[in-house]
Amino acid sequence: MRKLLLLVLFVLVTMVTYAGGYRVSVQGQRAMAMGHTGVAVVNSAELVFFNPAGLVYLENKLNVSVGASGIFSEVIFQNEELGISSETDNSVGTPLNVYASYQVNEWMSVGLGVYTPYGSEVTWPTDWAGSQLVNNIDLAAIYIQPVVSFKLSDHFSIGGGPIYVTGSVNFNRNASRTTTDLEGNRSNITVDDTGVSNWGWSIGAMFNPTENFHLGFSYRSEIILESTDGEATFANFPNSPLAPANGTTGFEAELPLPAELTVGLSYEYKKWLFAFDYNRQFWDVYESLDLTFGNGQTSINPRNYKNSSVYRFGLQYAATEKITLRAGYYIDESPVQAGFFAPETPRNDSDGFSGGLSFAITPKLAIDASFFFLRFEEIDASYDFGANGESFGGTYESSAFGPGIGLTYKM
Amino acid sequence: MIKNNIKYLAILALGLVACEPEFDNPLEETTAFTSGEADFSNYVALGNSLTAGYADGALYVTGQENSYPNILSKQFAFAGGGEFTQPLMSDNTGGGLIAGVQLLNNRLVLAVVDDKGTRAPRRLAGTPTTEMTTNLNSSFNNMGIPSAKSYELLAPGYGSAVGLQTGTANPYFVRFASSPTTTVLEDALEQDPSFFSLWIGSNDVLLYALEGGVDMDHNETGNTDPSTYMRNDITNTAVFDQAYTTLVDALTAGGRKGVLLNLPDVTSIPFFTTVPNNALVLSAEQAANLTGFFQAFAGIATQVLASPPNNIPLAQAQAIAAQYAIQFNPGPNKFLIKEESPTNPFGFRQMTDEELLLLTIDQGALGQGYGAVVLTDDVLQVLGILQMGGTPTPEQGALVIGAVNAIDDKDVLDAQELASISNATTSYNATIKSAADTHGLAFVDAKASLAQVANGGIPINGGVITSQFGTGGGFSLDGVHPTPRGYALIANLIMDAIKSTYKSNLPKVDPADFGTITVSNDIAQ
Numbered sequence: 040m041r042k043l044l045l046l047v048l049f050v051l052v053t054m055v056t057y058a059g060g061y062r063v064s065v066q067g068q069r070a071m072a073m074g075h076t077g078v079a080v081v082n083s084a085e086l087v088f089f090n091p092a093g094l095v096y097l098e099n100k101l102n103v104s105v106g107a108s109g110i111f112s113e114v115i116f117q118n119e120e121l122g123i124s125s126e127t128d129n130s131v132g133t134p135l136n137v138y139a140s141y142q143v144n145e146w147m148s149v150g151l152g153v154y155t156p157y158g159s160e161v162t163w164p165t166d167w168a169g170s171q172l173v174n175n176i177d178l179a180a181i182y183i184q185p186v187v188s189f190k191l192s193d194h195f196s197i198g199g200g201p202i203y204v205t206g207s208v209n210f211n212r213n214a215s216r217t218t219t220d221l222e223g224n225r226s227n228i229t230v231d232d233t234g235v236s237n238w239g240w241s242i243g244a245m246f247n248p249t250e251n252f253h254l255g256f257s258y259r260s261e262i263i264l265e266s267t268d269g270e271a272t273f274a275n276f277p278n279s280p281l282a283p284a285n286g287t288t289g290f291e292a293e294l295p296l297p298a299e300l301t302v303g304l305s306y307e308y309k310k311w312l313f314a315f316d317y318n319r320q321f322w323d324v325y326e327s328l329d330l331t332f333g334n335g336q337t338s339i340n341p342r343n344y345k346n347s348s349v350y351r352f353g354l355q356y357a358a359t360e361k362i363t364l365r366a367g368y369y370i371d372e373s374p375v376q377a378g379f380f381a382p383e384t385p386r387n388d389s390d391g392f393s394g395g396l397s398f399a400i401t402p403k404l405a406i407d408a409s410f411f412f413l414r415f416e417e418i419d420a421s422y423d424f425g426a427n428g429e430s431f432g433g434t435y436e437s438s439a440f441g442p443g444i445g446l447t448y449k450m
Numbered sequence: 451m452i453k454n455n456i457k458y459l460a461i462l463a464l465g466l467v468a469c470e471p472e473f474d475n476p477l478e479e480t481t482a483f484t485s486g487e488a489d490f491s492n493y494v495a496l497g498n499s500l501t502a503g504y505a506d507g508a509l510y511v512t513g514q515e516n517s518y519p520n521i522l523s524k525q526f527a528f529a530g531g532g533e534f535t536q537p538l539m540s541d542n543t544g545g546g547l548i549a550g551v552q553l554l555n556n557r558l559v560l561a562v563v564d565d566k567g568t569r570a571p572r573r574l575a576g577t578p579t580t581e582m583t584t585n586l587n588s589s590f591n592n593m594g595i596p597s598a599k600s601y602e603l604l605a606p607g608y609g610s611a612v613g614l615q616t617g618t619a620n621p622y623f624v625r626f627a628s629s630p631t632t633t634v635l636e637d638a639l640e641q642d643p644s645f646f647s648l649w650i651g652s653n654d655v656l657l658y659a660l661e662g663g664v665d666m667d668h669n670e671t672g673n674t675d676p677s678t679y680m681r682n683d684i685t686n687t688a689v690f691d692q693a694y695t696t697l698v699d700a701l702t703a704g705g706r707k708g709v710l711l712n713l714p715d716v717t718s719i720p721f722f723t724t725v726p727n728n729a730l731v732l733s734a735e736q737a738a739n740l741t742g743f744f745q746a747f748a749g750i751a752t753q754v755l756a757s758p759p760n761n762i763p764l765a766q767a768q769a770i771a772a773q774y775a776i777q778f779n780p781g782p783n784k785f786l787i788k789e790e791s792p793t794n795p796f797g798f799r800q801m802t803d804e805e806l807l808l809l810t811i812d813q814g815a816l817g818q819g820y821g822a823v824v825l826t827d828d829v830l831q832v833l834g835i836l837q838m839g840g841t842p843t844p845e846q847g848a849l850v851i852g853a854v855n856a857i858d859d860k861d862v863l864d865a866q867e868l869a870s871i872s873n874a875t876t877s878y879n880a881t882i883k884s885a886a887d888t889h890g891l892a893f894v895d896a897k898a899s900l901a902q903v904a905n906g907g908i909p910i911n912g913g914v915i916t917s918q919f920g921t922g923g924g925f926s927l928d929g930v931h932p933t934p935r936g937y938a939l940i941a942n943l944i945m946d947a948i949k950s951t952y953k954s955n956l957p958k959v960d961p962a963d964f965g966t967i968t969v970s971n972d973i974a975q
Contacts, residue, residue, distance in 0.1 A: 429912020
C-alpha cells in the first residue's frame with residue numbers, strides 16, 4: 040500500500056504522467072505546440088506560468104489564454120521469462136490552464152494563473168502481476184497563482200508571485216504479492232485524500248538584448264504536500280490479530296512537487312520564431328514515499344529519484360495574417376533510476392514531438408490548437424525495493440498522445 | 451486553409467492509432483515457448499494429496515487452484531496446453547461431509563491463541579458444504595486423490611460410495627469416479643491424455659511415519675497382500691514395485707509421454723523436524739538433580755533386578771541398571787522415549803541424535819516432565835532418604851521408577867522405525883527412477899529438492915523457501931503438505947525435467963507470487 044498523495048482538484052480534472060515522474064508539462068497550447076518552450080517567448084498570457092517577468096512586455100492591456108488537452112496514454116508490460124503481460128486502461132488525462140494578465144501601467148503588469156503541472160493517472164488491471172506496487176493511482180494538483188511583473192527597463196524585467204496548491208490522491212494497491220482472505224481475495228489498501236494544500240512561489244526574469252532576442256529565466260519552488268486528513272481503507276484482510284483490521288483508518292504521507300528551473304531564449308527573424316528552453320527538475324527531493332497509517336501500519340517505499348533535465352526546441356512561423364504554425368521537439372529525461380522503476384509512474388526517457396497552430400478569428404480572438412506525441416523506447420526495468428527486497432519487473436513500453444485546444448483573447 | 455487543417459487532423463488521428471505501444475517481441479506472438487517433443491493438449495495428473503493441491507490438512511478451493519498440476523497447466527497453455535479441469539471442492543472451509551456428517555476436518559489456519567500472542571495452527575470454524583458422496587458426473591484432468599497409495603490407483607471400487615463404510619473406498623474419488631467399480635487409472639486413461647504426471651507412493655510409507663511408526667512394516671513381515679494391510683502399514687516394496695510398474699506401463703502405452711516424481715524423505719518434512727528431540731533445557735541445578743535422580747534410579751533398578759522374582763546376579767544387575775544412570779547437562783538434553791527391548795527391562799532410554807519427534811506431540815506436556823521425570827513431593831522424599839544414605843523400601847523404589855515419564859512410541863520415530871521408512875522410501879524411489887529410465891520419461895528428483903528446502907532452503911525472489919514450520923514458506927500448517935509457494939516450486943522442477951527430457955521451453959512461475967499460510971482467528975472454539 041502506499042503511496043501517495045496529494046493534490047486536489049476539481050473532480051473533473053485528472054492528469055496523466057507526462058514529463059518525468061508525475062510532472063505533466065502541458066501548461067499552454069501555444070507553448071505546447073512549440074515543444075513546451077516559453078520562458079523567453081513573449082506571446083500570450085501563458086507567460087504567467089512560463090515566465091511572469093515577460094508579461095510586462097506583452098503589447099496589449101488585457102491578455103487571456105485558456106486551454107485544455109486530452110492525454111491518451113497507455114503502458115504495456117510483459118515479462119517473457121514468466122509469461123506474464125498486462126496493459127493499463129488509463130482514463131483520459133485533462134490538464135487545463137487559465138491565464139490572464141493586465142497591464143496596470145507601462146512598468147507593471149499583474150496576472151493570474153490556474154494550471155495543473157503535476158498529476159498521474161494510471162490504472163492497471165486489478166490484481167495484475169505488479170499489484171503489490173499499484174493497482175491504480177489518480178494524483179492531481181491544481182496551482183493557483185497571482186503574479187506581478189515589473190519592467191526595470193526595455194531590456195530587463197522581473198516577475199513572480201505566490202502559488203497556492205490544492206491536491207488530491209486516490210491510490211490502491213495490494214498488501215503484498217500473496218496476502219488474501221480465506222476466500223482468496225487479495226488484501227488491499229486504498230488511500231484517499233482531497234484538499235491537501237500548501238504554498239509555494241515562482242520568480243522569473245527576462246533580458247532583451249535586442250528587440251528580437253529574449254533570454255528568460257524562471258524558477259518555481261518545491262512544494263511538499265503533506266496529507267494528514269486522508270482516509271485509508273483496508274480491505275480483504277483475514278480476521279486475525281496478525282493482520283490489520285478491515286475498514287478505514289487515517290494516514291499521513293508527504294509527496295513533493297519538485298522545484299523546476301528553466302532558462303531559455305527566443306529569437307525572432309521575419310516570420311520565424313525560434314525558442315529553446317532548458318528545464319532542470321529537482322526530483323532528488325523524492326527520496327521515499329512513506330505512509331503511516333492510523334492503525335499503526337507503515338509503508339516505506341524508496342523512490343530515490345534523481346534530478347532530471349528536459350531540452351526543448353520550438354519553432355513558430357507566421358504563415359498568414361490569420362494563421363500561425365508551430366512545431367517542437369523535446370528530449371525528456373526520466374528522474375527514475377535503475378532498480379526504482381515502479382509501475383505507478385512508469386516513465387523512462389522519451390522524445391517529444393509537438394505541433395499546432397493558431398487561427399485568428401478576429402484580431403482579438405484566436406483559436407489555438409496543439410498536439411504532442413511522446414515516443415518511448417521499450418525498456419527492461421524493475422523495482423527492486425519491494426517487501427523483503429523482492430523485485431518486480433519486465434519490459435515496459437509507454438506512449439502518450441495529447442491533442443489540445445484553447446483560446447487567446449487580447450485587447 | 452481549413453480544408454488543409456482537416457487533412458492534418460486526419461493525419462493526427464492516424465497518428466493516435468499508430469502510437470499504441472507495442473513490444474518488439476510481444477508475448478502473445480512469441481515462438482520461444484514450445485512443447486518440444488511433448489504434447490500438452492490434454493494433460494492428466496495422477497497422484498495423491500500432493501497432486502490434488504491438498505494443504506493445511508484439508509482440500510479447499512484456493513488450495514486446489516494452486517495445485518502443481520493446475521499451475522503447470524497454465525504454463526503448458528503457452529505451448530499448446532488445453533483446458534485443465536479439477537474436481538473443485540464446494541468451499542474454502544475445507545473438510546467434507548459423508549452422508550451429511552462431517553468426517554473430514556476443516557483446513558488449518560494460523561491463529562493467535564492467547565493473550566501473549568502465541569501462534570498455533572487451529573481448525574477454521576464453519577461447516578463444510580462439500581458432500582463427498584455426491585458424484586460430480588464428470589472426469590477431471592486432476593486425478594490427485596488425497597490419501598491414495600500406489601496400489602489403490604488400481605483398485606476397483608475405490609470410488610464406490612458403498613465402499614466408504616468398509617474402508618475400501620476413498621471419499622475424494624467417490625466424488626468423481628465414473629462408476630462404483632472403476633479404478634483411478636481407468637478413469638485417467640479414459641480421458642485419452644496426451645501427457646501425464648504421476649506422483650504416487652508417499653502414503654505407502656508416510657502414513658506409517660505420521661502415526662509414529664506404531665503400525666506394521668510389511669517389508670519386515672513379508673506380507674505382499676495389500677488387502678490385508680491396515681491403513682498405516684508400510685507397503686511391501688514388491689507390492690509397490692508391481693503397482694507402480696503397472697501404472698507406468700499403462701500410462702505410457704502407445705508412447706505417451708509424461709513425468710514421474712520420486713518421494714521425499716521424512717527428514718525433509720517439518721512434521722518430523724519441528725519439535726527438537728533435545729528441548730529438555732535444564733539449569734545446572736536441574737541437570738544435577740536429574741542426574742542424581744537417575745543415579746538413584748540405577749541403584750533402585752539394581753535392587754529390583756537382583757531381588758525376587760528376578761534374582762539376577764548382582765554384578766549383572768548392576769551392568770543392566772547402569773544404562774539408567776543417565777547423565778544430564780546444563781542446557782539442552784535429549785528427551786527420554788519408551789523402548790521395548792529384552793535388554794531394557796525398565797522400557798526407556800534417551801533419544802539418539804537422528805530420532806525424531808512428531809509435530810503432533812503434546813508440547814505443553816513436554817514442558818511438564820513428559821520425556822523426563824515427574825518429580826512429585828513423594829518422589830523427592832525418597833530421593834532425600836537416598837541422599838542421607840538410607841535405603842528406600844520397595845514401595846518407595848517403585849515411586850521413583852514410576853516417576854519416569856518417557857515419550858510414547860506414537861509421538862516419536864525411533865531409529866528402527868526410521869530404518870523401516872528409509873528402507874521403503876529408498877526402494878520405492880529406485881522403482882520410480884527405473885521406470886523413468888525404462889520409458890524415457892521426464893523425472894523429478896523431488897527428494898533431493900525437498901532436502902535442499904529443508905537444509906538451507908531454496909532462494910526465491912525476495913527471500914528463501916525453507917521447511918521451517920509456519921514461517922519457511924514451503925510447507926502448510928499440517929507440516930506435511932506444501933503451500934501454494936511450495937507447489938509452485940514443484941511446478942518449476944517439473945518444467946525443468948520436461949525441458950531436459952522433451953526439449954520443451956515453458957515460462958517458469960515466480961514462487962514469490964504464490965501464497966503460503968493463512969492467518970485467521972475464525973477458529974473452531
